Amino acid sequence: MGRSPVKERGRPREFDTDRALDQAMLVFRTRGYHAASISELSTAMGLTSGSIYKAFRDKRNLFIQVFTRYLSQRGTALRNRLAPLTSGRERLAEWLRFYLESATALEGRRGCLVVGSTVESRALDEELAGLARQAVLRNRTFIDEMIRKGQRDGSIDARIDPGLTADLLLCLTLGMRVMGKVTEISDADAAIAQIMKLLD
Amino acid sequence: MGRSPVKERGRPREFDTDRALDQAMLVFRTRGYHAASISELSTAMGLTSGSIYKAFRDKRNLFIQVFTRYLSQRGTALRNRLAPLTSGRERLAEWLRFYLESATALEGRRGCLVVGSTVESRALDEELAGLARQAVLRNRTFIDEMIRKGQRDGSIDARIDPGLTADLLLCLTLGMRVMGKVTEISDADAAIAQIMKLLD
DNA sequence: TCATTTAGGAAATGTTCATTTTCTAAATAA
DNA sequence: TTATTTAGAAAATGAACATTTCCTAAATGA
Numbered sequence: 001m002g003r004s005p006v007k008e009r010g011r012p013r014e015f016d017t018d019r020a021l022d023q024a025m026l027v028f029r030t031r032g033y034h035a036a037s038i039s040e041l042s043t044a045m046g047l048t049s050g051s052i053y054k055a056f057r058d059k060r061n062l063f064i065q066v067f068t069r070y071l072s073q074r075g076t077a078l079r080n081r082l083a084p085l086t087s088g089r090e091r092l093a094e095w096l097r098f099y100l101e102s103a104t105a106l107e108g109r110r111g112c113l114v115v116g117s118t119v120e121s122r123a124l125d126e127e128l129a130g131l132a133r134q135a136v137l138r139n140r141t142f143i144d145e146m147i148r149k150g151q152r153d154g155s156i157d158a159r160i161d162p163g164l165t166a167d168l169l170l171c172l173t174l175g176m177r178v179m180g181k182v183t184e185i186s187d188a189d190a191a192i193a194q195i196m197k198l199l200d
Numbered sequence: 201m202g203r204s205p206v207k208e209r210g211r212p213r214e215f216d217t218d219r220a221l222d223q224a225m226l227v228f229r230t231r232g233y234h235a236a237s238i239s240e241l242s243t244a245m246g247l248t249s250g251s252i253y254k255a256f257r258d259k260r261n262l263f264i265q266v267f268t269r270y271l272s273q274r275g276t277a278l279r280n281r282l283a284p285l286t287s288g289r290e291r292l293a294e295w296l297r298f299y300l301e302s303a304t305a306l307e308g309r310r311g312c313l314v315v316g317s318t319v320e321s322r323a324l325d326e327e328l329a330g331l332a333r334q335a336v337l338r339n340r341t342f343i344d345e346m347i348r349k350g351q352r353d354g355s356i357d358a359r360i361d362p363g364l365t366a367d368l369l370l371c372l373t374l375g376m377r378v379m380g381k382v383t384e385i386s387d388a389d390a391a392i393a394q395i396m397k398l399l400d
Numbered sequence: 401t402c403a404t405t406t407a408g409g410a411a412a413t414g415t416t417c418a419t420t421t422t423c424t425a426a427a428t429a430a
Numbered sequence: 431t432t433a434t435t436t437a438g439a440a441a442a443t444g445a446a447c448a449t450t451t452c453c454t455a456a457a458t459g460a
Binding site (some may be wrong): 012049 | 434435437438439440441447
């Protein structure tokens with residue numbers, strides 16, 4: 001933990017790597033991997049293309065770092081939201097709210113890096129496509145576990161199929177991120193209430 | 201209706217335009233607009249790039265024709281599936297089956313042109329982005345009308361909100377097409393039965 | 401027959417892209 | 431001070447891309 005205070009050799013970075021990655025993230029999220037050009041990334045990151053290559057090796061590696069950071073940021077934000085909640089049902093409802101909010105307004109139009117990469121995965125190499133695929137499958141497992149937890153604590157009907165229900169909820173949230181690209185989703189509270197019917 | 205039997209001037213086409221569009225459709229569906237290169241389209245369509253430009257003006261125009269044809273083909277297939285069914289509830293269930301099947305196996309991995317174009321819409325010009333957006337919004341209206349029909353014929357609970365429910369079902373199917381890019385969705389019959397709980 | 405029209409395609413063109421090279425700047429280590 | 435290391439960026443490079451040009455082929459109309 002904590003930044004290393006050890007002086008590093010050579011000329012020090014003039015820019016903040018994490019800030020640069022955050023700016024690149026916006027470009028990759030709104031435009032996708034292929035349509036995000038180095039010159040576009042260069043403008044957004046406030047670095048010349050030469051500096052990008054010196055710091056991040058190439059576009060592909062920059063994307064991997066951005067993608068990893070995206071998963072990390074989203075994971076942290078989600079964990080913070082779910083932390084105070086105890087029952088499986090409450091956690092599932094809050095998880096839905098998290099996705100509904102992400103699919104709304106400016107954030108919705110920016111889009112999801114996982115959804116974007118999954119949709120264009122056939123235009124990416126095996127490794128990049130694998131990152132997207134695994135992120136989707138990890139989400140499925142995460143939902144499945146929330147449902148099972150709810151069934152154990154009695155907040156979710158024991159008769160529903162966790163795997164199938166996880167698939168449906170996963171589709172729902174993936175679809176929210178698609179829809180958020182072009183339009184708003186109606187009232188979040190009402191939406192959550194109705195989606196929770198899937199658990200009855 | 202019917203092909204015009206009038207002889208056209210000049211050398212006749214050696215290829216079938218619709219067949220060529222179908223081949224181009226596969227490329228645009230699997231790779232997306234930006235990643236689909238002319239040389240890739242050229243190979244798939246069995247035409248040199250020069251011939252593509254002579255017949256379809258440019259990549260953008262080819263895409264518009266492919267997109268229009270995609271909507272037309274999907275619309276026809278869906279109408280045929282729904283035609284024999286009378287109640288709103290039955291039609292909605294069959295509509296879900298249609299999307300579940302489209303999101304499965306090879307067809308699922310090929311992906312949906314509407315979902316793909318919507319996700320990369322910020323990398324397209326206004327007009328192309330508008331095509332994707334309107335296709336999504338038309339789907340929402342279509343679902344909304346099926347729900348209202350079901351409420352009128354008594355097959356769907358009159359108390360549910362058609363607009364909200366349409367949004368949720370739309371997200372579900374958009375998400376299916378994303379998920380279909382990387383994995384299979386469990387048992388269709390069980391999935392439909394559970395999704396229909398949203399209408400209770 | 402021959403002028404006209406359109407198709408097909410090889411090769412050329414110009415642009416945009418990702419990437420590298422080259423040089424200068426700014427730090428540390430000795 | 432000086433050698434070494436790394437950063438930053440302008441300019442050069444080469445590849446891939448969309449698009450056009452140019453020539454030949456194959457049809458119709460007069």
